[in-house]
Amino acid sequence: MTPRRPASPLTALTGRLIVSCQAPPGDPMRDTGTLVRMARSAQAGGAAAVRVNEPEVVAATAAAAVDLPVIGLWKDGDTGVYITPTVRHALALVDAGAAIVAADATARPRPDGSTFADLVAAVHAGGGLVMADVATADEGREAATQGADLVSTTLSGYAPGSPRQTLPDLELVAALARSVEVPVVAEGRIATPEQAAAALAAGATSVVVGTAITAPTALTRLFAAGLTP
Template identity: 45%
Template sequence: MVAVLDRLRGGLVASCQPVDNGPMDDPAIVAAMARAAVAGGAMGVRIEGVQNLRAVRPVVDVPIIGIVKSDLPDSPVRITVSVADALALADAGADIIAYDATSRPRTDRREDVLRAILNAGCLAMADSSTLEDGRTALGEGAAILGTTLSGYTDETEGLNDGPDLELIAAFKRLGAGFVMAEGRINTPELAARAMASGADAVTVGSALTRLEHVTGWFAEAVRSAR
């Protein structure tokens, strides 16, 4: 599985996640997004949902990071919250499975979800919000430390307008693991800054694959300039 990380190192991962229940929220469209991203130079793709992953797996030959998002009634944790989700992603063909690596409560313990990922023969990506999240995940066997959740937990909300460059650098200083910059990276310049801060690869989502969001950015700029 080290070869998977070698293929991602120094490259871009496209998070092909359409807006929920939007006009592009369809496995066939997600698969087309993934193909287009790879054609544009993405070295990997991040795919949400088992059915979407099943549609993407046959049409790309780059590593796939799989997740399942859930909305729990009694927990803010959303990313691959259960052992069952992890096993379903592995069965659908994920090379890497990302999970919420924060200490927040959820239905299945994060340690159990991580163990299921590893036992299924996949690499684990720890979607983290703090240095302690990453340190713990690394010690438990995660291969990739992601800054995905920085700014999206009570502890980190409002810390940064853009990507958490300080957390990227802190993860790199741990001296082990593969650092994935992710979260609020919406320009090529920010992607380059993330790499300069120590990231091994960069994941970009909304700016590439959420047409509603990008259209909104431009529409607001046009309205404001009138």
């Protein structure tokens, strides 16, 4: 009898929330144990998946009875292509237990001279899926043609070619939903449940929320600034 293959992690994400469990360098929350507890809290609250930075945290999250797909990324640097910038970074995340690898799929050159398609092929060969983080509709369409399994609006407003903005880029969500066959993930500046629902209405398959749920330092700073005369 042929064993039944497990369902794709994408099946669990439709219409659901993904929580980004990360903390910036120097933040008191940037501790592996703390981030794992954050992921477990997200699971308890109803998240369908978690988005986690760095192989160590990915491995610890996957091993900590977090029965959710782990979307792994590896931020290396803070300029240019720094979200899972090379094939080496991507494969380290697969080895750590990431079901999905998130990587920059903008048109900018990658530091190892590879292409996004090279990264996709390597991750697929290792048994993982790839989430393409893009800033524009053209980049999303190109990422889909290069084999991305999901396309996310993560870099809208943060990369060249996309306008700076303070609200979620629902226009990009809608444009991608009209033009790619793979699931579209809304990510970036989603601060309320109403904005998350609006992203689904615009055509997103799933919604990623980070700061509004998992960033007490940034949220405290926001409230403190609001009380400053």
